[in-house]
Amino acid sequence: MLDRYGRVVDYLKIAITDRCNLQCVYCKSADTKYRPDYINDTLSADDIKFLIKAFAENGIKKIKFVGGGGEPTLHPNLPDFIKCARDCGIRDISLTTNGTTLVRIAQKLKDSGLTSVNVSIDSLKQYKYHAVTRNGNLNEVLTGIDSCLRLGMKVKINCVAINDFNDNEIIDFIQISRRIPVDVRFIEFMPYGEAKAIYNRGHYDIKSVIEELPGIRKIENTDKGSIASYYKVKGSKGRIGVITPLACSFCNKCNKINVTADGMMRLCIHSKSEIDLKPYLNKPYLFNENIQKLIWIKPRHNDLIKRQFVKNDLKINK
Template sequence: MTDRCNLRCFYCMPEEGLNWLSRTELLSYEELLRISSMLVGMGVNKIRITGGEPFVRRDLMELLSSLSALNGLDELTITTNGVLTAPYVCELKRLGIRSVNLSLDTLDAARFFAITRRDEFAAVMHTLQELLKHGIDVKINTVVMQGKNTQDILPLVELTRELPVSVRFIEEMPFNGDGHQFSGIAWDYVRIMDEIRQRHPQLKKAADEPFSTSYNYNIPGHKGNVGVIAAYSRTFCGTCNRIRITPTGILKTCLYDDGVLNVRDQLRMGDSDEQIKQVLLQALNNRVVDGHEAERRAKSAASIHQSMAAIGG
């Protein structure tokens, strides 16, 4: 929806923010709806709205209302940081949105401020409460970072004891938006799971949904569940069927590529739906085998250090 965000998470962008895109560079509401309608007509049955932070864009609820009416769309979901979301939860429920991904890297207010550079922990927790109160499934997305929030792994797991939430721990990725060299991670998915097993040796592997990017686990007696997403190790690439369209209309068949098609330009050149569908199919049929190959093919190192906010994180 947008590259803008009301938080400044250090692993996503510099403290001063980014060189924000102008409104004319962003896909318009009408363009977003047209692209979505075409993709649903081609067989896409799930759409996730991301940002930046989706709720900083004023026409979000209007778009969600139109998307929810698309014939053939089975699931419409949102990824949000939760700062502005609480007032809209009732309307989300009315539109049929059954699941929301909530970005939350810590359960400690001081660490939240250190990570996000904003004092919004209470607002995010209020959103979590509202989502659960309205019966919306919540997946909490936590990026695990050495020296920043590894002490939050077990408290977040403990959250699943009494709450019906899914907590997914995500490997840190290089999309920091500041061009600094990313030297790899200390906490990969294996180490994260080892940490959880030390406290919960009875952890049991759950069945993963088809094309899932997470490995999921149940803990006996817990209402919720936990999972890990090997976003840096990229062990799930062989079954990934996801595509991504950035706020400027760049089609990415992998987070690690630097874009394979500018859909916005196709729209604004006056191409018909059928013409655009053909170039979309051509791009999708030529997707790389995995994220490592996508990174090797990227035209410049700068593409690997984009902010996640700019590529739909």
């Protein structure tokens, strides 16, 4: 699929639930509650399979299952969704997860066709990890990562860089990439959701921190469509990545679209604009007739950086 700026859109991130078994302080409020049986009240398993098949037929080559504020491994049909993507000819199938359930289901996900896993870890100290997630067990996550590596899946560890929280653990995270073949990626702290309240004191320039460390060299990023800058320590088995959407825009090579757990399509993850896909569910001819028109209007640039500048100007003028 092409947009009006000539970008080939072939990467779908699809959220299958917004329920999570953790309540990270920058994502969920402490009083967030779900029904015990809640997974997704909007999209059925058949709806999600339809979207996978329909997007694959229209040129999607890569799918990542995400939570959209939730934990995708909580969805009981996740292995079926992965298998559906594989049966549709998609070979790059990944998952973003908090990792707490991986040790129990990694084999099943691998057998279904999962090729890579992104695991979110914001501290390597159990007491900090428990605090930021409000109830997480770091040992469960690390054991899950070991399970994925033994099964031959590619693993990336995503760490949100937060000032005065994990800024003194950067070297510890880098050491992981030296010992085992994983990519450790530091993600710029963003002013989203609950994080807005602590953004001013939590944000810092993680890219400069990494580049100023001794013994680290920048390397070419050979991952198609990836927005990370990659670095390597001599002799290391893995890579160090930095993702900075605020400090550096990657819009000119953006190949992604996002579908939320309530059936809305975002042509830019940093935009609040959404397109309702529910009228097209299980209507393949209608979907195929309209999807290219919808992709065509994908914005050239995100407005996240512009909104941040405006916000700072307002503070200065007060």
